[in-house]
Amino acid sequence: MKEMFKKINMKETRSFVIMIVTIFAFRSMLFEPFRIPSGSMIPTLNIGDFILVNKFTYGIKVPFSDMFSDPIYMSKFEAPKRDDVIVFKYPVDTSQNFIKRVIGVPGDEVELINKQVFVNGKMVSGISDSSPVTKAFANSFDGVKVNFFKVAESGKEFDIQMTDRETQKDTVPKFTVPEGNFFVMGDNRDFSADSRYWGFVPKENIKGKALIVWMSLTLPGIDQNLSFSPSRIGKRIF
Numbered sequence: 653m654k655e656m657f658k659k660i661n662m663k664e665t666r667s668f669v670i671m672i673v674t675i676f677a678f679r680s681m682l683f684e685p686f687r688i689p690s691g692s693m694i695p696t697l698n699i700g701d702f703i704l705v706n707k708f709t710y711g712i713k714v715p716f717s718d719m720f721s722d723p724i725y726m727s728k729f730e731a732p733k734r735d736d737v738i739v740f741k742y743p744v745d746t747s748q749n750f751i752k753r754v755i756g757v758p759g760d761e762v763e764l765i766n767k768q769v770f771v772n773g774k775m776v777s778g779i780s781d782s783s784p785v786t787k788a789f790a791n792s793f794d795g796v797k798v799n800f801f802k803v804a805e806s807g808k809e810f811d812i813q814m815t816d817r818e819t820q821k822d823t824v825p826k827f828t829v830p831e832g833n834f835f836v837m838g839d840n841r842d843f844s845a846d847s848r849y850w851g852f853v854p855k856e857n858i859k860g861k862a863l864i865v866w867m868s869l870t871l872p873g874i875d876q877n878l879s880f881s882p883s884r885i886g887k888r889i890f
Contacts, residue, residue, distance in 0.1 A: 683704050683705065683706060683707060683863075684704075684705045684707055684739075684859065684860065685702060685703070685704060685705070685866075686702070686703050686704075686705050686739055686749060686751065686862075687700070687701070687702050687703075688700065688701040688702075688703065688751065691840055691843055692751075692752070692838035692839075692840050692843060692844035692845070692846070693737070693751060693752070693753075693838050693839050693840060693844075694813055694839065694840040694843075695800065695811045695812075695813055695839065695840075696737065696753075696810055696811065696839045696889065696890075697737075697751070697839075697862075697865070697889070698868060698881070698884065699870060700868055700869050700870035700871070700879065700881075701865045701867075701868045701884060702865065702866055702867035702868065702869070703751075703862050703863065703864065703865050703866065703889065704862075704863045704864050704866055705739045705859060705860040705861065705862055705863060706860050706861045706862075706863045707859060707860035708860075709730070709860060709861040710729060710730045710731065710732060710858060710860070710861070711726075711727045711728060711729040711730055712726045712727045713726065714726055718859065722856040723856065729855065731757060731758070731834075731855065732754045732757070732834060732858065732861070733754065733757070733806060734754055734755065734756070734757055734760075734771070734805065734806050735753060735754060735755075735803075735805055735806045735808050735810070735890075736753070736754045736861055737751065737752070737753050737754075737861065737862040737889050737890075738751070738752065738753075738754060738834075738836070738853075738858055738859075738860070738861055738862065739751045739858075739859045739860055739861075739862060740752075740836075740853050740857045740858045740859055741857040741859065742850075742857075743850060743851060743852070743853060743854065743857060744850050746857065749859065751862060752836035752837060752838050752844070752846050752847075752853075753810075753836060753837060753838070753839060754834050754835070754836055755769060755771065755776075755835050755836060755837050755847070756771055756829040756834065756835035757829060757834060757835075758829050758830065758831045758832060758833060758834070759828065759829060759831070760772055760828070760829045760835070761773070761826055761827070761828050762824075762826070762827060762828075762829060762835055763824065763825065763826040763827075764821065764822065764823055764824040764848070765823055766822055766823060767814055767822050767841065767842075769837070776803060776805045796815050796816075796817060797815060797816045798813055798814075798815055799813070799814050799815065799816070800812070800813055801813075801814065808890050809890070810839065810890050811839065812839045812840075812841055813839060813840045813841060813842075814841045814842055815842045817842060819842050820849075821848040821849065824848060829852065830852065832854060832855050833852035833853060833854055833855070834847075834852060834853045834855070834858075835847045835852055835853075836853055862889040863888070863889060864886065864887065864888055864889060865884050865885060865886065865887040865889065866885060866886075867885060868880070868881035868882075868884035868885065869881070
């Protein structure tokens with residue numbers, strides 16, 4: 653009888669281990685959930701959005717290879733395109749994950765003049781006023797005047813947000829994005845710690861492309877108040 657129970661327990665343990673390994677392999681290779689902890693990507697992404705990250709958009713990785721070192725690709729690495737929203741390991745502290753929008757790819761010449769972004773001599777931000785924003789949303793910025801603009805670039809349309817206040821990085825002299833690196837910015841331009849402040853994102857740090865919002869929930873003590881936004885569920889990320 654003991655021997656029979658031992659065999660059953662071993663079988664159950666083996667099944668459990670296989671299930672756990674499969675789940676983590678799936679997470680490592682294909683899709684990974686990620687929660688938006690800050691407002692740096694408003695209005696595209698809100699605090700409390702739970703998103704799904706497509707980890708094979710830029711190439712299929714050996715399972716778990718990016719958990720402890722640089723990822724090992726089983727297929728050719730396909731570089732992110734301009735305006736892709738990517739999740740990556742923060743270059744200053746790789747234990748943290750950041751999410752930003754790709755502004756410059758290797759070889760691009762990037763320049764900021766009075767908050768306006770130029771890539772290869774072409775202005776790519778602040779092209780036109782965006783659609784109206786609710787008063788409640790605008791008031792959440794505590795009296796700071798918020799300006800919303802629609803960007804139409806690389807076949808995509810998305811909104812960005814800027815204020816009238818001056819920042820340290822309103823103007824950045826022209827530079828060239830080095831090979832194997834990417835220049836990224838948050839859509840909430842004046843409230844985003846991004847490549848303007850800490851430098852480029854190496855391709856080895858990229859975890860994947862933001863795909864979709866599958867839940868939107870803020871929690872008291874972590875964010876501000878308890879808030880559930882069902883209308884955001886299923887929102888594709890552009």
